[in-house]
Amino acid sequence: MRRNSKSRPIYVELDIHTDMDKLWAYTQTAELHEQWDLRFSNIAYLPRKSEGSPQHFRYETRIGFGLRISGTGRTKSAIHRVTGVRLSTLAFGSEQPISLIRHGAGYWQYRPKPNADSITFLTKYDYATRFGVWGQWFDRLLFRPLFGWATAFSFDVLRLWLEKQIPPAVSLQRTVLHYMCVLLLSFLWLYEGLVPKWLFPEAGELAIMQGIHLFPGTELLALKWLGGAEIVLGFIQLLYHRSAHIYGLQLFGLVVLSAGALINAPLLLTHPFNPLVLSAAMVGLNLAGLWTCRDLPDAGRCIRTQGEWKR
Template sequence: MKRKPIYVELKMKTDMDQIWACTQKAELHQQWDLRFSSITYLSRKSEESPQSFRYQTRIGFGLHISGNGLTRSSINEVTGVRVSTLAFGSDQPISLIRHGAGYWQYRPNPQDDSISFITKYNYETRFGVLGQWFDRILFRPIFGWATAWSFDVLRLWLEKQIPPAVSIQRAIIHYLSVILLCFLWLYEGIVPKWMYPGAGELGVMQSIGVFAGNEPELLKWLGGAEIILGFTLLGFHRRRSVFNLQIALLLGLAAGAIAGSPTLLAQPFNPVVLSVGMIGLCIIAHLTIRDLPRAGHCIRTMPTKPKGEQEL
């Protein structure tokens, strides 16, 4: 089965020395690259010999993948392009990756004082045909996404001085808020409005007294709208207008429910409690949108003739 190499390219407004340090020093590299939990450079005989290193990647449940690699760097004195080639692999039986190779390329762009940071790499897998299919369907897309997302974390560090730990923490908070909001909208749309309307939601709508017997149909439509909103949130969570709309809807739904049945305020889980919690999640997600790392900022399609491939 032919394996398509992973290719990622991102232009960064920085200088060569900064990006070189953040990618070639192990203690800095491991801060922004999601693919590695730790990287340790090993001693070498001379400056001319390849740099050997050892890496670890945590995969959860107390387990980790360890491997070894070699890297060598070169500089084109005429163009200023730098290239760092590497070979890597793991002897651990649980590692899907058996061995691989690739490069990092640093291409100066004098016209806008930026650096195009490019990587291309490929690897061989274990576990026969099963491992190849698992890699093709799940692992390789995730690994490519993690590479691109990490590149954008590095860009934010170099361009806006946002430390990788802050970017990663902000992303975790944002996506956790979005997932919780999505779950709550879907739950509210499906369970109390479609599955069990008689448990309370229908009575609240009837108590308002302005829908002339159309409450069951309206309740289903309202549930459908909440379900659509939940799925819409997943696709448009980077737009602040989505969260502004949610806050307005939550305030309206809570006000309507309390106006129709003020006794709801005495219940332990009432519309005010739910709405305040969801509005809080909206505000958190809204605040964490700014400078959120995004794999989509990177070029993921390899050019017909990759830039600088002749230097390898």
């Protein structure tokens, strides 16, 4: 197969604590495979022509806006009798003019780990593209990194299914919910730190700080320090959203900030968007983020370069 120049094949490797037969079934059965693999929306095996012949299949991928990419492929499997290593080779392609991938090939390998109850599951594949030089650049800059990430993310979805019995649909729903909470929380902290405390303190935040009487004569400076802390917390939320500790820190901060403001200025409760309303919403987002931060699929768990060692 002639591949795009200077483009490295996609490689993904992951250790999964399961037995060989179960992993084989979840990856070689079309109805199970399409549930965990983000690259495919539907996979349908075609009748074999004869015993031992390659397994032909059709695949379909929804790319949004009602568009679908469909193609065909064939796969063939082999088992090494001595080592127990299994290999499944794959060739695929699409005749659709809108498909960036013209044709490709690769393999899945299943390596039992000695003295361990796990299997090293890995894939390596490459493909040729359409649309000439423009297609090659689009593939190199965007599509190939995204496709590689989707492969690694899917492998970890499969791991969670096999190791912790978390169905792929549940993993994907929790992932969407978690990142929605993370992005909203980060936005709120960044906005609250920057806009009312740094850019427009006279709009109300400065008066609240003056009403507390804790920083006589330096209220504006204290307000800016508080805003800076909220901005930093917004970035920390983005970076460490998988840690339960960050949500405890935020909950503590929300309680302190809202209680301090309402105790010293109880009339704020009469305002349509007061500290209690905002804090209650942020507490809800924090709890949702906390409950979904564990056992999330993570593409970073996979080895992405052949020969790489990962703890």
